[in-house]
Amino acid sequence: EMQLVESGGGLVKPGGSLRLSCAASGFTFSAYFMNWVRQAPGRGLEWVSSISGSSNYIYYADSVRGRFTISRDSAKNSLYLQMNSLRDEDTAVYYCARVEGSGSDATYMDVWGQGTTVTVSS
Amino acid sequence: QSALTQPASVSGSPGQSITFSCTGTSSDVGGYNFVSWYQHHPGKAPKLMIYEVSNRPSGISNRFSGSKSGNTASLTISGLQAEDEADYYCSSYTSSSTYVFGTGTKVTVL
Numbered sequence: 001e002m003q004l005v006e007s008g009g010g011l012v013k014p015g016g017s018l019r020l021s022c023a024a025s026g027f028t029f030s031a032y033f034m035n036w037v038r039q040a041p042g043r044g045l046e047w048v049s050s051i052s053g054s055s056n057y058i059y060y061a062d063s064v065r066g067r068f069t070i071s072r073d074s075a076k077n078s079l080y081l082q083m084n085s086l087r088d089e090d091t092a093v094y095y096c097a098r099v100e101g102s103g104s105d106a107t108y109m110d111v112w113g114q115g116t117t118v119t120v121s122s
Numbered sequence: 123q124s125a126l127t128q129p130a131s132v133s134g135s136p137g138q139s140i141t142f143s144c145t146g147t148s149s150d151v152g153g154y155n156f157v158s159w160y161q162h163h164p165g166k167a168p169k170l171m172i173y174e175v176s177n178r179p180s181g182i183s184n185r186f187s188g189s190k191s192g193n194t195a196s197l198t199i200s201g202l203q204a205e206d207e208a209d210y211y212c213s214s215y216t217s218s219s220t221y222v223f224g225t226g227t228k229v230t231v232l
Contacts, residue, residue, distance in 0.1 A: 044125065044223060045168065045223040045226070047221040047222065050221070107173070109170060109221075110173070
């Protein structure tokens with residue numbers, strides 16, 4: 001069974017840092033693009049960042065570029081999100097998701113984790 | 123990247139069909155056949171319902187169907203059931219190799 005399990009969420013003060021992890025199982029992790037997606041309280045889903053299977057291609061939303069860093073470790077079947085300079089508006093449930101697609105494009109998210117909650121507050 | 127535009131809420135009675143839209147631009151929805159739809163029950167993981175405009179993943183009921191015309195995609199739920207009550211989000215791959223989600227539509231079964 002394909003599974004993604006996030007961890008690392010918690011309460012952090014504005015300006016602080018947090019590292020999220022996502023453990024993958026049940027599929028060949030290194031073969032897939034992976035995404036981080038978040039949902040702030042009362043808001044919709046927001047794409048945060050993407051990373052290719054080889055880590056050669058990395059993309060960020062404008063709202064987190066320069067503060068967040070996505071990475072992966074295929075030996076550990078794990079995806080990470082290092083979050084620095086956290087702001088109140090980063091408060092959200094963070095999901096990791098496997099990205100699938102036709103041909104060379106990775107265009108839709110077919111496996112999702114249950115999410116981990118990040119609260120930024122003083 | 124601005125969020126795709128969806129109606130905030132749609133409702134219907136059991137057995138009815140409902141359709142709701144997802145409007146973007148030529149840089150996302152209109153430029154590619156890479157629109158996907160997700161069902162999200164609060165507190166649970168989002169679930170892929172439709173990919174590449176109109177394709178259903180294995181295990182998804184054929185009551186769910188998708189289409190697209192120009193910069194607007196649509197999701198139709200036929201034979202509405204109580205279990206369909208959830209939030210639904212569209213998403214599109216973009217010309218910048220990024221992803222954009224819709225504002226979300228809350229589906230209520232009356």
